[in-house]
Amino acid sequence: MAPKSYIAQVGRFLGQEVTLEGWVYNHTHKGKLHFVMLRDGTGIIQAVIFRDTVGEAAFEKSLQLTLESSVRISGIVTEDKRAKGGFELQAQAIEILQIAPEYPISPKEHGIDFLMENRHLWLRSSLQHAIMKVRHEIIKACRDYFDQLDFTLIDAPIFTPAACEGTTTLFETDYFDSKAYLTQSGQLYMEAAAMAFGKVYCFGPTFRAEKSKTRRHLTEFWMIEPEMAFCDLQQDMAVAEGLIMKILERVLENRREELKKLERDLAPLEVIRTPFPRMPYDEAAAILKKENPDFIEGDDFGAPDETILSQQHSSPVMISHYPVGVKAFYMKADPQQPDRALCVDVLAPEGYGEIIGGGQREDDLEVLLNKIRAHKLPEEAFAWYLDLRRFGSVPHAGFGMGIERTVTWICGLKHIRETIPFPRTMSRIYP
């Protein structure tokens, strides 16, 4: 048998015979000629099957092929202007691994519910394939960025004994004779790790039982969370800015083809420059008072507010110093203005909204203890967390970036559900 190749590398075998293994993406036939679009995960190539070349029996068998049937085709790689991708495979022999029954997803239109019900198959489609490739690139860019800055990857637990933030709803689960909760953030554990390693990050799934039915929410999503000892809000923001620039650089370098397939306008991504506009809450609130009559000063921003703010700039906007009341208990208050928190939200451009939330953490034992009490959180569950302020407390900061929201923005999608292989939402846990 001829040597194996992946479709993406087929150009190296021009004029030679190779064996390709994959699935039938589409096919059509015309008398003694049969065209099979072969898909192997790395690309798509058209195999041309002539009756006279492969023989009567093999040709007849090839006509049995259906969408997504699995095959092994050996043939000579040729260049052909008529073929998409420029290369074609002149089939010499075909081995059918399996004939698939009627495939539910046709190249025609489908509704979102049907596609989600068939998500396990939908992932084979070219647009979904492109989104997952961009997701992969973004995750790799994040890892490389933190590795270059000498961060240590520290994995946070998924089972937790109590609310990390205490504000949002948690998924509860049985844990032998007691209860446990699925994590909604690795942050508190990263704070412990930062005191051990200096600069750390975690990357893992997080869970929110919020009954949110919007295009921006999943109940299970992935978050990358750096945490740095001896770090203030300004330095924290610089790291966040650098991370976003790294992602843009990598995606524009390596995934142009995928973004083009997704019909993503690259111009808004290409014009992004540092430094990103930085704006304290009060300044943002003043803008919103003019633009949105429903906005109440002192409140957190709603989705329409974020859209208004992000559309005023071509680069992501960093909004800091929110009122302490709308933020979590661990946020450090600004010593200059104690009713404002040393926190930051990063809003992606083009109305995509919040992709990063973070800030400087409260590092004073007494202040933190009082906040835990004020928020009516179970004190004993935070004993270990308070220890971090007892044994060598230092200023520290970090943030969390939602991977799926970032992918939604980079890909220019209108809904978050296609950015994760198997989305979990309020109304979907299958497949």
Place this chain on the structure above:
RNA sequence: UCAGGUGUAGCUCAACCGGCAGAGCGGGUGGCUGUUAACCACUAGGUUGUAGGUUCGAGUCCUACCACCUGAGCCA
């Protein structure tokens, strides 16, 4: 959870004022040596989301329920 909307063939959708349930795609059969979501001919495919009600007659009107979609709150 609230507010709107949708539910008809495997899929995407038609069906006028309440009057014979229809098309394209996909499937099957046959044809074609250059197709790209091919084309031509033939063909199979239905408990109109579920349960009630009004009516001579309901896909169509009414009630309840279910599922999904869009948006809001909350958040990354």
